[in-house]
Amino acid sequence: MIDLRSDTVTRPSKEMLEAMIKSPVGDDVYGDDPTVNALEERVASMFGKEAGLFTPTGSLSNQLGIRLLVKPGEELILDQTAHIARAELGAAAAFSGITTRTFPSVHGKLSAKVALELAHPDAGPYLVSTKAIAVEDTHNFGGGTVQSIDEIKNLYHGAQEMQLPLHLDGARIWNAHVASGTSFTEYAKYFETMSVCFSKGLGAPIGSMLLSTKAKIAEARIWRKRYGAGMRQIGLLAGAVNFALDHNINRLKIDHERAGIIATSCNLAKPDTNIVALDLSDYPFDAAQYVATLKENGILAGALGKNFVRLVTHMDLTDDDIQQVCHILKRTLVA
């Protein structure tokens, strides 16, 4: 099977496993794991942030980030197809009492104007007050869309006028950086809290990180433990992340090129990064039916909407796999 369901399906290489075994460990709940401590400093400094907190998942680092900015009964605004809105199973409401209100987007592309028009920071006693805005970059359900840094800046300046902080869901900020050339520190300037994932295109088996100020990360550390995600000898995992950061950032351009090859084979515009979004609205089959057809032909893909099939490239694919995928898509994608 050629697995294009996600860039999370990769398996650690022999070299990554060796790096894990060699990593010194300690009890991280006591702050004793030297590999995790060094990794938190490393990633914080890559982004020019004061501190970082290693988390098992991107969902958790998002949730910790937004709860630092928004209190129960207050509002986070974000686009309607954001991972935080669609795919974290209501965690913002369930865990933090946060109301989310969403604005529309095309392919997840941020419009500062649209976001700022929805924001209502001091809504008085009758309406919910907005306390933060979240941005996703790259945008997963939008099809790996890279946000324009100018739009992020516009959002930041408009939000500043309303004293609203921004949170970044940067699960795939690595892809955004490789595709746009925008530096990590430039992205990070505009966000009070940000989450980055190592378990997507970078190929680590697990791990994300919340980045912010020292004070906010100290608070997030307490909430991480309260949520039951205080972890012990996780230097093993941090070792995998160090390996991924050393070896797997620049190679993301290969994933982007391959996604472009797949898209071109179906007469679609090249995607910004590693996610091909197939819209089947004009075809006589829906996403679930087409995913079943692909499976019969040895390809795993995701049906993420009635007519939306997602194909994601990643480091465990070969050029031959990509040729095979193009061949099957051309044969089966018949209107």
Ligand SMILES: Cc1ncc(COP(=O)(O)O)c(C=O)c1O
């Ligand atoms: C944009 C985005 N944010 C957050 C997450 C959550 O990451 P995790 O699966 O580690 O919770 C994902 C997962 O695919 C994602 O695509």
